Amino acid sequence: MTANRTHRRPSLLQRLRGVSGEVVQFAVVGLVGFAVNFGLSNAVLHLTHWAPVRCSVIGTLVAIVVNYLGYRYWVYKDSDAASRRREITLFLLFSGIGLLIENGAVWFAVYGLGMTSTLAYNGAKVLGTGIATLFRFFSYRTWVFRALPELAEPTEVVAEAERLLSIEDSPQFAR
Template identity: 55%
Template sequence: MSERRGGLRGRVRQLAREVAKFGAVGGAGLLVNLAVFNVVRHLTELPVVRASVLATVVAIAFNYVGFRYFTYRDRDKSGRTREMTLFLLFSAAGLVIENGILYAATYGFGWDTPLQSNVFKFLGIGIATLFRFWSYRTWVFRAMPAAPAVPPVAPSVGRPLPRTPAELPAEPDPVGR
């Protein structure tokens, strides 16, 4: 029972580390996204949603580097083409979620002041982030397959070592019974 608890604790700790790393990269990506959005919005005549899409694309590129080389650096690296394709596919879905919320607020409800745009951009990023976390860890940056459990082999006899006391050979009876 304690092995199961220890295993569960280890998995929870590992998930917590993964969430923290994902959050660190995502937080930096959030800053990149909002900074590019506001710079483009104030320095150009691009409409709000187009400025947001441009900022999201820049943040996606930034985040890929952070996720691949920091958050998921220990994950399978053998299928980079597959990984990049899935990353772009799920990132595009996140882009639609994020900017769909901004689009609805701006053109559906007429909420388009700079403060309102930033609030709905931030809300869209938050909702899209939940989708991205799930999809990236499930489909894009997959865990390495577990190595098969091979019991240690006794060097002199070439047989697996016993794992429990019940697997030990019977001791000879000193009295000869």
């Protein structure tokens, strides 16, 4: 005997609505990280006159810390926290890849194209940050901050329990 289950998959519109709130929160945290990243990297660049990529990496590293705190304690606060070590390891791995994407764009602009103005530096940083942000968003939500499994509706649980009890009470299972 097969059970007639009525698991309704959310519509595309419902799934997009669910993701849209997450995207807004992700964007807010990202904008704070963006401000930290650009503010710090430009300050270090102009105050120390170090190499542009080094200054960019410093800004990116500090922004990664700020972003982790925002993602962990606000955007993905309801995610499964059973394994913080795994979460932090994956976060750092994907953040590191994002760092390479972002600062690779800066490196290419400065050393590949010879663009050394502040405008070129910040333009390359914006482009690299944009590409890295897309990568990070999908990586974080897919592998780092997994959502807790949704609990079944109480009526579904009751219906399933009643179905199982009715199977046990059937003549086939009588002793």
